[in-house]
Structure formats: structure tokens, C-alpha cells
Amino acid sequence: MPAFRYEAVDAAGSTLRGVLNTDTARSARADLRAQGLTPIEVSAITAQIDGTGNLHKRRFGERLSHVELALFTRQLASLLEAGLPLEQALTALLEQAERAYLRDLVASVRSQVMSGHALSDALAQHPRDFNDIYRALVASGEAIGQLSQVLARLADYSERRNALVQKLKLAFTYPAIVTVVAFAIVIFLLTYVVPQIVSVFANTKQQLPLLTILMLAISDFVRAYGWLAALIAIAAWFAWRHALKNPAIKMRWHRWLLTAPLYGKFERSLNTARFASTLAITTGSGVPILQALQTSHDTLGNVALKEQVRQASAGVREGVALATALSANKQFPPMLIHMIRAGEITGTLPAMLERASHAQEQDLERRAMTIASLLEPALILAMGVVVLLIVLAVLMPIIEINQMVR
Numbered sequence: 001m002p003a004f005r006y007e008a009v010d011a012a013g014s015t016l017r018g019v020l021n022t023d024t025a026r027s028a029r030a031d032l033r034a035q036g037l038t039p040i041e042v043s044a045i046t047a048q049i050d051g052t053g054n055l056h057k058r059r060f061g062e063r064l065s066h067v068e069l070a071l072f073t074r075q076l077a078s079l080l081e082a083g084l085p086l087e088q089a090l091t092a093l094l095e096q097a098e099r100a101y102l103r104d105l106v107a108s109v110r111s112q113v114m115s116g117h118a119l120s121d122a123l124a125q126h127p128r129d130f131n132d133i134y135r136a137l138v139a140s141g142e143a144i145g146q147l148s149q150v151l152a153r154l155a156d157y158s159e160r161r162n163a164l165v166q167k168l169k170l171a172f173t174y175p176a177i178v179t180v181v182a183f184a185i186v187i188f189l190l191t192y193v194v195p196q197i198v199s200v201f202a203n204t205k206q207q208l209p210l211l212t213i214l215m216l217a218i219s220d221f222v223r224a225y226g227w228l229a230a231l232i233a234i235a236a237w238f239a240w241r242h243a244l245k246n247p248a249i250k251m252r253w254h255r256w257l258l259t260a261p262l263y264g265k266f267e268r269s270l271n272t273a274r275f276a277s278t279l280a281i282t283t284g285s286g287v288p289i290l291q292a293l294q295t296s297h298d299t300l301g302n303v304a305l306k307e308q309v310r311q312a313s314a315g316v317r318e319g320v321a322l323a324t325a326l327s328a329n330k331q332f333p334p335m336l337i338h339m340i341r342a343g344e345i346t347g348t349l350p351a352m353l354e355r356a357s358h359a360q361e362q363d364l365e366r367r368a369m370t371i372a373s374l375l376e377p378a379l380i381l382a383m384g385v386v387v388l389l390i391v392l393a394v395l396m397p398i399i400e401i402n403q404m405v406r
Helices: 025-034 066-081 086-096 100-114 119-123 132-144 147-202 210-243 247-259 263-284 289-299 303-317 322-326 334-346 349-405
Strands: 003-009 015-021 038-044
Touching: 003 025, 025 038, 066 086, 066 100, 066 147, 086 100, 100 119, 119 132, 132 147, 132 263, 132 289, 147 210, 147 263, 147 349, 210 349, 247 263, 247 303, 263 289, 263 303, 263 349, 289 303, 303 322, 322 334, 334 349
Parallel strands: none
Antiparallel strands: 003 015, 003 038
């Protein structure tokens, strides 16, 4: 049944907006009048969908947020677990969707499902909103007849990932703010305060201290060539990003990241948490181990670990145990390898992977907090040292004048 977005006015003059499921726009207006509402605008949500059921892009770059995706998955899982057919569950989600893009997206998926397509096929029409891993898990849930259980696991995974990302963002927000403020203060002091004060002593023909001379030179450089230095830094950044498109350079860089001081273990924990979580949910949803490894491989951001998973997949295909294959290059943490080996021996691989993923997420959170707690005093100390040098460069000529007067 088509869906219509409406805007109407009630008897008190308040404007109401929502979604109606009916056959035509005329019947939608009739339903609104029967409810005592005066329709202002009634438009078909399916008008946003082309002949193939695809959703037209409303604005450039608009997409489903991670929070909306987790909420959509959780609500759909709950409705299916309550016994509602898929079509009715999507209709309920359509009626309670608040954002216009989300309503159009659900309407598009619902239209495809009502046309006889599987849910995974309907989601495949929107790859920006539902990635390959999400669609593969939904397809596996449909294949084994446990769509609601798979969606519930997907919702757990999405909510846990969102919570972890939020914690990481909060951990590094304060250091980022301190860094920006420190740069702004130092640039202001160098470009405005130092020249204004020190120029007074320069006009007296007084021999300036070495620190003051160096600070004036830095100040002159920042004022004259600061924009050029910024452009060079930006160009260097883009050149480095371009260089990373070379597979050999990217491989060497990512291998170094895994062993980098302080950050290396953070990089390893971040990727391992992704890998273990995805492998746990795929194997627990009935996905064959080789396909699960490929899906987990795609979630990794470090190409060195990706290469190890690719080699491990080849070993598993030849009959090697997963734990043995993953431990070949010693890139993954020993704890993860031990948990996988225990899961293979006891036949509880998904459960052991779930425990390993939780442990890796906790380790990642702990390392993020450690890095953030070290960055905060380091940034404050560095800013204090720079400001102290600037203050000394200004005060030292004044001290010398006082000594000359005495």
C-alpha cells in the first residue's frame, strides 16, 4: 500500500505532520477530514522512488546516520520478534519515522518487499545506508529463517560500536580543543604581541638578548610566510595521502603503525575489536567460516592485518584450523588466538569470539583513555613552555634596562 506524507491543521489551528498508508492521495485527504483535520499538503512518499524502487537522492551526501541505523535495526528486530509480518513491521517503522529521508528510505524498502523482493535485496538498493556486511547478515538470517535473531545481534553490534565510538570521541575531544586553543594563542602572541612590545626596545638601539632576537625572527617569519607554511603543510598532507594509494607504501606504513610507540597497541586493538565483533556475529548467524572471514576482512582498516586474514582464509580453505592460521604472522593479540582455539575445540566459536570482542573493546577503551590522559598534560606542558619562552623574550630586555638604570 502506498504511503503519503501529510501536513494538516486541527481545530485548534495547530499544524500536524505525519504519514498515512492508503491507496490514493484523495483517500488520504478523506481520512484526514474524517479525523477532524484540514489537509494542507498530501504527497506520496513513493514519489521519491523511481521505477526500479530506488530512492532518489534528496540532497548531496544525505544518508542514514549510525545512530539511526542502530535504532532502525533494533525496532525492526523487536517488531519481528513480536510476531509481526515484515510488511507490517516496515509500515510501523514508516509511520513513526521522524526525518523525511528516513521515511523515504523505509518507504522504498517497504515498496521493494511488497513487490516480492527479499529484505536483503531491498536493502541492496541503498548501499550508502546499508553496507555489504549488514546486507550479508540480513541475507543469512533470511536463509536460515532467523531474521529477527540476526537483526537483534546486528542491533547489539551497532549499539556497542556507536557507544565505543562515542567514548573515543569524548576521550580525544579535550586534547583536540587544547591543541586548537594553544595554536591560536601562540600565533596571536607571535604575530601581534611580540612585535608590538619588542619593537620598542629595538628602537632604543639596545643590544637585544639572543632569545628575543630568535623570537623576533620567528615572529617575522610567521607574519611574512605563515600562509606559505600552512599551504606547504596542506600540500604535504595531500601528497602523503596520494602516496598511500601505492599498495607497497601503504603496506609498509600500516605495518609500522602496528609497532609504533604508544599508538601501535591502540591501532591493533581497534582493528582486532572490529574483526572479532564481525566474525562473532557472522559465524553466530550461520554464515560459513570462509564467507565470515571475508566479511570480517572487509571491516579491517589496517592493510597489514587484512593481508594476514587473507592468508589465514587460504589456510582455512586448505583445512588448517582458524587459530593456527591467524597466529602464523603473530599480528593478532595472543588472547584472541587463545579464545578462538578454545572455541574451535569446544564447538563454541561464536560465543568465544563474542567474549574476545568485548575484551578487545575494553582494551581499546582503556588505551584510548590512557593516550588521552597522557596527551592532556603533555599539551598543557608544551603550551606552557612556549608561552614561557615568549614571555622571557619580552621580559629579558626590560630586565636589562632596569639593570642599566641601577
